[in-house]
Amino acid sequence: xxxxxxxxxxxxxxxxxxxxxxxxxxxxxxxxxxxxxxxxxxxxxxxxxxxxxxxxxxxxxxxxxxxxxxxxxxxxxxxxxxxxxxxxxxxxxxxxxxxxxxxxxxxxxxxxxxxxxxxxxxxxxxxxxxxxxxxxxxxxxxxxxxxxxxxxxxxxxxxxxxxxxxxxxxxxxxxxxxxxxxxxxxxxxxxxxxxxxxxxxxxxxxxxxxxxxxxxxxxxxxxxxxxxxxxxxxxxxxxxxxxxxxxxxxxxxxxxxxxxxxxxxxxxxxxxxxxxxxxxxxxxxxxxxxxxxxxxxxxxxxxxxxxxxxxxxxxxxxxxxxxxxxxxxxxxxxxxxxxxxxxxxxxxxxxxxxxxxxxxxxxxxxxxxxxxxxxxxxxxxxxxxxxxxxxxxxxxxxxxxxxxxxxxxxxxxxxxxxxxxxxxxxxxxxxxxxxxxxxxxxxxxxxxxxxxxxxxx
Amino acid sequence: xxxxxxxxxxxxxxxxxxxxxxxxxxxxxxxxxxxxxxxxxxxxxxxxxxxxxxxxxxxxxxxxxxxxxxxxxxxxxxxxxxxxxxxxxxxxxxxxxxxxxxxxxxxxxxxxxxxxxxxxxxxxxxxxxxxxxxxxxxxxxxxxxxxxxxxxxxxxxxxxxxxxxxxxxxxxxxxxxxxxxxxxxxxxxxxxxxxxxxxxxxxxxxxxxxxxxxxxxxxxxxxxxxxxxxxxxxxxxxxxxxxxxxxxxxxxxxxxxxxxxxxxxxxxxxxxxxxxxxxxxxxxxxxxxxxxxxxxxxxxxxxxxxxxxxxxxxxxxxxxxxxxxxxxxxxxxxxxxxxxxxxxxxxxxxxxxxxxxxxxxxxxxxxxxxxxxxxxxxxxxxxxxxxxxxxxxxxxxxxxxxxxxxxxxxxxxxxxxxxxxxxxxxxxxxxxxxxxxxxxxxxxxxxxxxxxxxxxx
Numbered sequence: 001x002x003x004x005x006x007x008x009x010x011x012x013x014x015x016x017x018x019x020x021x022x023x024x025x026x027x028x029x030x031x032x033x034x035x036x037x038x039x040x041x042x043x044x045x046x047x048x049x050x051x052x053x054x055x056x057x058x059x060x061x062x063x064x065x066x067x068x069x070x071x072x073x074x075x076x077x078x079x080x081x082x083x084x085x086x087x088x089x090x091x092x093x094x095x096x097x098x099x100x101x102x103x104x105x106x107x108x109x110x111x112x113x114x115x116x117x118x119x120x121x122x123x124x125x126x127x128x129x130x131x132x133x134x135x136x137x138x139x140x141x142x143x144x145x146x147x148x149x150x151x152x153x154x155x156x157x158x159x160x161x162x163x164x165x166x167x168x169x170x171x172x173x174x175x176x177x178x179x180x181x182x183x184x185x186x187x188x189x190x191x192x193x194x195x196x197x198x199x200x201x202x203x204x205x206x207x208x209x210x211x212x213x214x215x216x217x218x219x220x221x222x223x224x225x226x227x228x229x230x231x232x233x234x235x236x237x238x239x240x241x242x243x244x245x246x247x248x249x250x251x252x253x254x255x256x257x258x259x260x261x262x263x264x265x266x267x268x269x270x271x272x273x274x275x276x277x278x279x280x281x282x283x284x285x286x287x288x289x290x291x292x293x294x295x296x297x298x299x300x301x302x303x304x305x306x307x308x309x310x311x312x313x314x315x316x317x318x319x320x321x322x323x324x325x326x327x328x329x330x331x332x333x334x335x336x337x338x339x340x341x342x343x344x345x346x347x348x349x350x351x352x353x354x355x356x357x358x359x360x361x362x363x364x365x366x367x368x369x370x371x372x373x374x375x376x377x378x379x380x381x382x383x384x385x386x387x388x389x390x391x392x393x394x395x396x397x398x399x400x401x402x403x404x405x406x407x408x409x410x411x412x413x414x415x416x417x418x419x420x421x422x423x424x425x426x427x428x429x430x431x432x433x434x435x436x437x438x439x440x441x442x443x444x445x446x447x448x449x450x451x452x453x454x455x456x457x
Numbered sequence: 458x459x460x461x462x463x464x465x466x467x468x469x470x471x472x473x474x475x476x477x478x479x480x481x482x483x484x485x486x487x488x489x490x491x492x493x494x495x496x497x498x499x500x501x502x503x504x505x506x507x508x509x510x511x512x513x514x515x516x517x518x519x520x521x522x523x524x525x526x527x528x529x530x531x532x533x534x535x536x537x538x539x540x541x542x543x544x545x546x547x548x549x550x551x552x553x554x555x556x557x558x559x560x561x562x563x564x565x566x567x568x569x570x571x572x573x574x575x576x577x578x579x580x581x582x583x584x585x586x587x588x589x590x591x592x593x594x595x596x597x598x599x600x601x602x603x604x605x606x607x608x609x610x611x612x613x614x615x616x617x618x619x620x621x622x623x624x625x626x627x628x629x630x631x632x633x634x635x636x637x638x639x640x641x642x643x644x645x646x647x648x649x650x651x652x653x654x655x656x657x658x659x660x661x662x663x664x665x666x667x668x669x670x671x672x673x674x675x676x677x678x679x680x681x682x683x684x685x686x687x688x689x690x691x692x693x694x695x696x697x698x699x700x701x702x703x704x705x706x707x708x709x710x711x712x713x714x715x716x717x718x719x720x721x722x723x724x725x726x727x728x729x730x731x732x733x734x735x736x737x738x739x740x741x742x743x744x745x746x747x748x749x750x751x752x753x754x755x756x757x758x759x760x761x762x763x764x765x766x767x768x769x770x771x772x773x774x775x776x777x778x779x780x781x782x783x784x785x786x787x788x789x790x791x792x793x794x795x796x797x798x799x800x801x802x803x804x805x806x807x808x809x810x811x812x813x814x815x816x817x818x819x820x821x822x823x824x825x826x827x828x829x830x831x832x833x834x835x836x837x838x839x840x841x842x843x844x845x846x847x848x849x850x851x852x853x854x855x856x857x858x859x860x861x862x863x864x865x866x867x868x869x870x871x872x873x874x875x876x877x878x879x880x881x882x883x884x885x886x887x888x889x890x891x892x893x894x895x896x897x898x899x900x901x902x903x904x905x906x907x908x909x910x911x912x913x914x
Contacts, residue, residue, distance in 0.1 A: 025656055027676045061676065152642045161638040162619075162680075180637045181618040185609045199482055218705060219484045219518065221698040223619075223680060240697050241678040244704070248675065251708050252792040258715055259788020259886060260781050268793035269806060276814060280785050281821050284860075287781050288822050292829055294773035299839050305766055312762055312769045316751035316894055319773055323780075324717050324744050324887040328737050331716020335709040336725040349726060357733060364738050365745050372749055382756050403741075429716060429886035430781040437773055 014040050018047025026055040030062045038067035046076060054083035057092075060245045063267060066095045069104070078107040086112070087132040087242065090119035094129075127213040128206030130246060131227045131236030136161050139169040140176075144195055145188035147178075162223035165201075165234050166192055173232040177201040179223075203228045206235060210246045213238040258331065260287065260430035287430050293438045294319075301445045308456040310384050311448055314369070314395050315441070321365050322402040322440040323433030326410030329354055330432045333414040337424045347415040354411045355404065362403030366396035387455045398447040405443060406436045471497050475504030483512040487519045495524035503533060511540035514549075517702050520724060523552045526561070535564035543569070544589040544699065547576035551586075584670040585663030587703060588684045588693030593618050596626040597633075601652055602645035604635075619680035622658075622691050623649055630689040634658040636680075660685045663692060667703045670695040715788065717744065717887035744887050750895045751776075758902045765913040767841050768905055771826070771852050772898070778822050779859040779897040780890030783867030786811060787889045790871040794881045804872040811868045812861065819860030823853035844912045855904040862900060863893045 017036070021029045021044065029048070033041040033056070045053045045068065057065060057080060069077055069092060081089055081104065093101055093116055105113060115133050122128030136154060138147050147164055154161075164183060166176040176196035186195035202220050204213050206227045216225050217240055224237040253263035262279040264271055271279075298305070305312060333350065336342040342350060373392040376382045384391050410432045414424035449457060474493070478486045478501065486505070490498040490513070502510040502525065514522060514537060526534055526549060538546055538561065550558060550573055562570060572590050579585030593611060595604045604621055611618075621640060623633040633653035643652035659677050661670050663684045673682050674697055681694040710720035719736040721728055728736075755762070762769060790807065793799040799807060830849040833839045841848050867889045871881035906914060 025677070148641060151638065180641065181608065184605060184637065184641065214701075218698070218701045220482070223697070240680070240701070241675070244671075244675045244697070244701065247701070247704055247708075248796070251704075251711070252796065254708070255711065255715060255788045255792050256785075258712060259784045259786075261785045261788070264789070267796070267798040268789055269799060269803070269810070273810075273813070276810075277817055280782075280814070281818055284778070284781055284785070284818055285821060285825060288774070288778055288825055291774050291777045292826075294777075295770050295829075298770040298773070302766070302770075305769055309759070309763055309766070312772070313752050313755040313759075315769070315772060316755070316776055316898065317745070317748050319776075320748045320751075320780075320887075320890060320894060321741070321745055323777075323890070324741055325737075327716045327885075327887050328713075328718040328741070331712045331718070332721070332725055335712050339705070339709065339724070341724040342726060346726070353726070353730075353733075356730070357737070360734055361738055361741055364742060368742060368745055369749075372752075428784075430777075430784050433777060433780070433890070437777060441773065 012036060012040060012044075014043030015047055018044045022048060022052070026052070026059050027061060029056050030059045033068075034061075034063045038064045038071045041068045042071035045080075046072070050080065050083065053080050057081075058085050058088050060088065060091070063270065065092050070096070070100055074103070074107065077104060082108055082112055085132055086115050086119060086134060087130060087236075090116050090129070093120060094124070122206055125210055126206060127204050127208045127210050127225075127227055127238050128236070130210050130213070130242045131206065131238045132242070133236045135165055135224075135226075135234070135237045137165040137167050137234060138192060140166050140191075140193055141169055142192045143188065144183060144186040144190050144192055147183060147192045148188070151180075151183075162239070164192070165226060165237075166196060167234060171231075172234075174201060174203065174226055174228055174234045177226060201226060203232075204238070205229075210238070210243070211250065214243045214247055217243050254334075254425050257426055258334070258428050260284070260428040283428070283430070287434050290434045291437060294441060297438050297441045301441070304445055304448065304457055308391075308448070308452060310391055310456070311394070311444075315444070317369065318395065318398055318402055318444050319437050319440045320433075321399055322406035322436040323429075324406070325358065325361055325403045326406035326413075326432035326436045327429040329407045329410030330413055330427050330429065333411050334425050334427060337414055337418060344415060344418055347412065350411050350415070351408060354407045358404030358407030359400060361407065362400035365403055366399035369399055370396040385456075387452070390451055390455055394444075394448045394451045397451065398444040401443045401447060402436070402440045405439055406432075409436055409439075469493060469497060471500030472504055475501045479505060479509070483509070483516055484518060486513050487516045490525070491518075491520045495521045495528045498525045499528035502537075503529070507537065507540065510537050514538075515542050515545050517545065517548070520727060522549050527553070527557055531560070531564065534561060539565055539569055542589055543572050543576060543591060544587060544693075547573050547586070550577060551581070579663055582667055583663060584661050584665045584667050584682075584684055584695050585693070587667050587670070587699045588663065588695045589699070590693045592622055592681075592683075592691070592694045594622040594624050594691060595649060597623050597648075597650055598626055599623075599649050600645065601640060601643040601647050601649055604640060604649045605645070608637075608640075619696070621649070622683060622694075623653060624691060628688075629691075631658060631660065631683055631685055631691045634683060658683060660689075661695070662686075667695070667700070668707065671700045671704055674700050711791075711882050714883055715791070715885050717741070717885040740885070740887070744891050747891045748894060751898055754895050754898045758898070761902055761905065761914055765905070765909060767848055767913070768851070768901075772901070774826070775852065775855055775859055775901050776894050776897045777890075778856055779863035779893040780886075781863070782815065782818055782860045783863035783870075783889035783893045784886040786864045786867030787870055787884050787886065790868050791882050791884060794871055794875060801872060801875055804869065807868050807872070808865060811864045815861030815864030816857060818864065819857035822860055823856035826856055827853040842913075844909065847908055847912055851901075851905045851908045854908065855901040858900045858904060859893070859897045862896055863889075866893055866896075 021032055033044060045056060136151060138150055151161060163177045163179050165174060166178060168175050176193055178196045182195045202216055203226045204216060213225055224239045226234050227236040227238060229235050256263045261283050264279055370392040373384060377384055377388045413427045413432060417427055418424045478489055490501060593608060595607055608618060620634045620636050622631060623635060625632050633650060635653045639652045659673055660683045661673060670682055681696045683691050684693040684695060686692050713720045718740050721736055827849040830841060834841055834845045870884045870889060874884055875881045
């Protein structure tokens with residue numbers, strides 16, 4: 001099955017492909033390699049020369065970096081890995097399996113090994129796990145000129161230099177972050193600290209979430225946020241390009257989870273059939289079990305159903321309206337909470353806002369529903385019986401109740417999840433619809449019992 | 458209604474607040490001002506001094522920048538606006554209404570006026586609309602030393618300096634983008650072009666979408682992408698912080714649209730009741746009208762319903778399963794298309810993948826459903842009648858059909874939208890559910906007609 005649906009170009013001759021790609025930019029080489037099986041991609045890499053190969057491996061867009069590295073001859077893999085940026089290399093090791101992982105790790109020089117082990121110790125999705133340990137730091141007693149000379153010497157070996165970090169010479173605590181452009185405009189003879197901005201540098205703990213790193217970078221318009229340990233020592237930096245990659249990945253996870261499934265960790269056409277099934281079947285089965293309550297609810301109303309079969313006609317219409325209004329409210333509150341527009345303690349403000357909104361939306365749909373029933377009756381499309389007016393009223397009133405209930409439930413679910421310590425973004429449209437469906441049936445038959453008592457029921 | 462639910466702190470004395478905020482960073486001042494009515498925020502701004510006030514107005518996080526600017530005395534507003542970054546200022550003017558807009562615009566110096574008018578001419582969501590026109594460019598015959606001197610002179614007046622753009626002295630066409638760190642390591646006497654990377658600079662047209670600018674910045678790990686006109690002249694740069702802001706906004710829009718509503722353009726607790734209603738009622742009514750087809754379909758099956766009322770018990774369960782599987786598939790393909798993991802021409806590969814996935818998922822749910830009916834019957838919780846085995850079979854077979862149909866429909870909808878020229882991300886979970894519901898009923902009653910013929914039907 002898998003072979004049928006993979007997205008690869010015809011397998012190419014590695015030597016020909018390497019010659020064709022040699023002058024392309026690394027991201028463009030990555031695009032071409034993503035179309036090839038890992039073994040071919042590995043041969044192409046070896047044909048590009050060490051410097052280009054490292055550049056390519058450093059690209060987070062390389063889909064099968066782990067498989068490619070595993071396909072390299074062990075003695076060639078070592079030097080290439082040692083050349084990679086530490087944060088990217090840690091990503092690759094994180095996805096690698098034993099015993100290949102330990103074997104490759106031990107082929108690295110001791111210093112790189114220690115760095116990688118330290119990065120791997122940070123939990124997934126933490127700021128520490130995406131930080132780079134390659135930054136430029138200088139002691140606080142240096143001058144601007146000394147600092148610029150130092151940058152000139154190390155520039156080629158550092159992934160990115162946006163700012164220079166100034167450390168206390170004795171304690172090594174971070175004192176300041178000096179942007180390059182301020183360094184250029186400063187007097188060469190002045191202290192490097194004199195070029196620093198007035199405020200204390202914004203920092204983050206390695207154990208904080210990478211989302212928090214993204215928020216800081218976005219809020220303070222930074223190019224990198226320094227990661228410090230408990231004592232204030234600089235241990236790495238999270239750069240803006242890592243944050244953008246994390247944001248793109250996070251957006252994908254969020255949409256998939258809101259769609260009612262576990263987030264995939266591979267591209268759609270690459271993930272195996274079994275893995276795809278597992279990610280989708282779990283939530284689908286949970287939702288199905290929850291939705292079984294509707295069958296139980298319907299069984300409870302079987303007498304009413306037999307007496308007034310006309311009521312069944314509108315069950316899908318009414319239930320879906322509850323689910324749809326709930327899905328809207330959930331999507332609104334997931335983002336409002338994520339962006340800190342709304343805090344946990346604001347739940348009652350939100351409830352006070354959703355209540356009239358739900359009533360108004362329900363009244364609009366109720367009006368449409370009643371108009372539809374009246375129109376079909378008058379035009380002779382369908383006969384809803386002698387009491388059609390009361391049936392229309394039942395549908396209209398039930399819609400007001402259900403849409404209001406859906407809006408309230410949908411808006412409160414993200415708060416409940418956060419209160420319980422979960423990510424509000426784990427709320428999904430299908431989950432809200434399932435929550436609202438059973439109560440929707442109860443509301444519908446409850447309204448019917450009141451309005452139709454003595455006539456149909 | 459609105460007053461009940463706003464998220465503001467008690468109105469503060471502007472003078473006291475200004476004194477308290479004077480030493481905070483601009484993003485933190487913004488957070489405090491967002492809690493205050495625009496009139497108070499305007500007074501606080503005036504109390505901060507011109508330089509800080511401009512810094513605060515430059516923050517995209519300032520929620521009511523337009524209202525605050527309109528609340529400033531006209532003669533004080535002019536100088537503050539003139540100090541703002543051009544791209545941010547254009548954002549503010551874009552949201553301002555006449556006649557205030559023209560009046561304020563005319564109070565700016567002619568050069569700023571011309572810049573703002575040019576930026577306002579770009580369509581919303583284009584790269585041109587978020588670019589800044591404040592960049593550092595030098596002619597190609599300059600040396601590295603001359604360029605560094607130039608940066609020293611202009612550094613304070615430019616929003617951000619990440620790269621220097623090298624222009625052809627005669628044609629003013631963009632020749633190269635030189636990152637600051639390369640400039641620092643280069644020989645002062647060498648030509649500025651010698652410090653440029655070997656490859657042609659990555660550029661974008663001002664009319665391209667800001668999403669494309671984000672993709673370029675993310676793919677090539679840039680801090681800024683130069684915006685050029687048709688002749689290759691540099692007209693601005695889109696910086697990484699503008700792109701991050703655009704990504705955050707886009708993510709919010711995407712979640713809201715996937716939730717089945719028009720994207721809000723204001724924070725949840727700030728948007729007016731009427732505006733909120735309008736953004737939600739539109740799609741809710743469209744979905745409701747679509748869902749009315751279920752009532753028509755049910756009317757068509759009224760004979761079957763009267764003969765076998767037991768079938769109604771499972772309608773909500775079966776319909777929601779179709780909607781849930783469709784919602785999963787849609788969320789997967791929206792992101793796969795957005796990330797270019799899948800192209801339009803791959804629709805058949807996706808269909809070939811969703812077909813077996815849907816059948817397998819449907820079989821899992823069908824098995825659960827049949828087990829539920831058998832268990833309830835055996836345990837005596839409910840009597841589904843003499844033909845309960847056939848009823849269970851109907852439910853099981855219908856689930857296979859509906860989940861398969863839901864997965865296929867949900868996965869093809871984003872392709873269809875892109876084919877028709879729409880954004881695949883306009884597909885929403887409720888829209889897929891609505892599409893699948895009517896066909897779900899037809900499948901259910903069709904399966905019932907085959908399996909139950911001669912017994913219940």
